[in-house]
Amino acid sequence: MKIDEGTFDKMPVNLQKMFCKVQKDYEEAGRVLDEQSGWSRSTKGKPRKSTSSGAGWGMTATGAEYEDAGGASRFFYCPKVSSKERNAGCETLEDKDWKMDGAAVPQRADRPFNPSKNNHPTVKPIALMEYLIRLVTPPGGVVLDPFLGSGSTAVAATRLGFRWVGCEKEADYAEIARARITSAEDELLEDL
Numbered sequence: 001m002k003i004d005e006g007t008f009d010k011m012p013v014n015l016q017k018m019f020c021k022v023q024k025d026y027e028e029a030g031r032v033l034d035e036q037s038g039w040s041r042s043t044k045g046k047p048r049k050s051t052s053s054g055a056g057w058g059m060t061a062t063g064a065e066y067e068d069a070g071g072a073s074r075f076f077y078c079p080k081v082s083s084k085e086r087n088a089g090c091e092t093l094e095d096k097d098w099k100m101d102g103a104a105v106p107q108r109a110d111r112p113f114n115p116s117k118n119n120h121p122t123v124k125p126i127a128l129m130e131y132l133i134r135l136v137t138p139p140g141g142v143v144l145d146p147f148l149g150s151g152s153t154a155v156a157a158t159r160l161g162f163r164w165v166g167c168e169k170e171a172d173y174a175e176i177a178r179a180r181i182t183s184a185e186d187e188l189l190e191d192l
């Protein structure tokens with residue numbers, strides 16, 4: 001993670017200290033990851049035809065974004081969320097197929113029906129959200145996630161003892177988020 005000197009100087013001292021600690025941990029984690037992954041070169045991508053935003057899955061019109069080399073730490077590495085974590089608290093909800101942008105993903109012969117109680121397509125790992133919340137939220141702060149999805153940010157905030165506010169436009173996802181958040185709250189009560 002890099003920030004420019006001017007931004008660093010403007011940060012409150014406690015945030016500067018936290019940033020230095022995170023930076024040290026981050027560099028050490030990157031070193032270990034690179035040792036494990038070894039060195040590789042990313043080939044130059046093909047420029048996409050469309051110039052509209054969102055087309056091309058992150059590739060811009062030049063197609064040169066990933067032409068670099070090094071260990072795996074040059075990518076943002078994060079393991080996928082486990083099915084246990086994804087569905088924690090959703091036990092009483094019905095099994096559903098995957099959805100994309102609120103619509104069911106079209107069934108294909110090479111893609112078998114893969115039911116899940118939490119069928120949100122982009123569930124984030126709770127550990128990642130906890131890390132990010134700790135990084136930027138001051139003591140007593142309120143966490144805002146205007147795109148809550150299945151509620152991972154709110155679950156992480158709850159576990160860390162932060163208040164939070166979330167918005168989700170899809171009723172099905174809001175139901176899943178409620179179930180996961182309630183489960184996180186219940187777990188905290190059990191630990192008391």
Ligand SMILES: C[S@@+](CC[C@H](N)C(=O)[O-])C[C@H]1O[C@@H](n2cnc3c(N)ncnc32)[C@H](O)[C@@H]1O
Nearest residue numbers: 122123124147148149150151152167168169170
């Ligand atoms: C990338 S997903 C968030 C996933 C979430 N971090 C998780 O772990 O489940 C973004 C969510 O924002 C919701 N969304 C998109 N536009 C919205 C809007 N205008 N108001 C509220 N929610 C919105 C979508 O329905 C989607 O569930």
